[in-house]
Amino acid sequence: xxxxxxxxxxxxxxxxxxxxxxxxxxxxxxxxxxxxxxxxxxxxxxxxxxxxxxxxxxxxxxxxxxxxxxxxxxxxxxxxxxxxxxxxxxxxxxxxxxxxxxxxxxxxxxxxxxxxxxxxxxxxxxxxxxxxxxxxxxxxxxxxxxxxxxxxxxxxxxxxxxxxxxxxxxxxxxxxxxxxxxxxxxxxxxxxxxxxxxx
Numbered sequence: 001x002x003x004x005x006x007x008x009x010x011x012x013x014x015x016x017x018x019x020x021x022x023x024x025x026x027x028x029x030x031x032x033x034x035x036x037x038x039x040x041x042x043x044x045x046x047x048x049x050x051x052x053x054x055x056x057x058x059x060x061x062x063x064x065x066x067x068x069x070x071x072x073x074x075x076x077x078x079x080x081x082x083x084x085x086x087x088x089x090x091x092x093x094x095x096x097x098x099x100x101x102x103x104x105x106x107x108x109x110x111x112x113x114x115x116x117x118x119x120x121x122x123x124x125x126x127x128x129x130x131x132x133x134x135x136x137x138x139x140x141x142x143x144x145x146x147x148x149x150x151x152x153x154x155x156x157x158x159x160x161x162x163x164x165x166x167x168x169x170x171x172x173x174x175x176x177x178x179x180x181x182x183x184x185x186x187x188x189x190x191x192x193x194x195x196x197x198x199x
Contacts, residue, residue: 020077034092046124063180105122143194
């Protein structure tokens with residue numbers, strides 16, 4: 001059961017990352033590079049702080065290890081697509097700028113205290129704040145090309161990650177899951193709401 005959950009989460013995040021890039025490449029979506037740069041920053045910080053803990057594991061916190069791969073695939077694809085279209089422009093909104101400042105603050109805190117769990121928790125708090133910008137955009141949106149498949153896959157992978165976290169008693173994984181599941185459900189709801197309005 002443990003291996004099934006791990007591999008299912010990994011496959012979901014790999015496939016959804018490639019699918020997201022493909023949709024951007026063919027022009028079905030128009031993703032914003034700044035959003036994915038911020039997400040990559042948060043995932044790298046999460047992985048980095050997690051990997052500094054004595055209980056680090058490739059599988060116990062599969063949501064973060066596979067999630068980093070997912071977001072890296074998407075970021076590379078989004079940047080490449082925008083370069084190809086000659087539309088590459090990186091512009092952070094106010095919330096995103098504060099999140100980047102918060103991420104830098106976490107790095108300073110971590111270097112000063114050497115506390116990976118506290119630093120990891122702070123990164124999840126910053127990531128949660130980062131969702132505010134996405135939520136605000138979706139609340140105002142008249143239409144959305146954002147593919148719901150990615151977010152359903154992220155939610156499903158996070159649910160799959162519960163069992164490995166429980167088996168290994170990985171507190172880092174539980175913190176990530178507690179942040180990821182509710183925020184992803186909210187994003188799915190808002191995307192579905194926008195898509196329903198446009199039908």
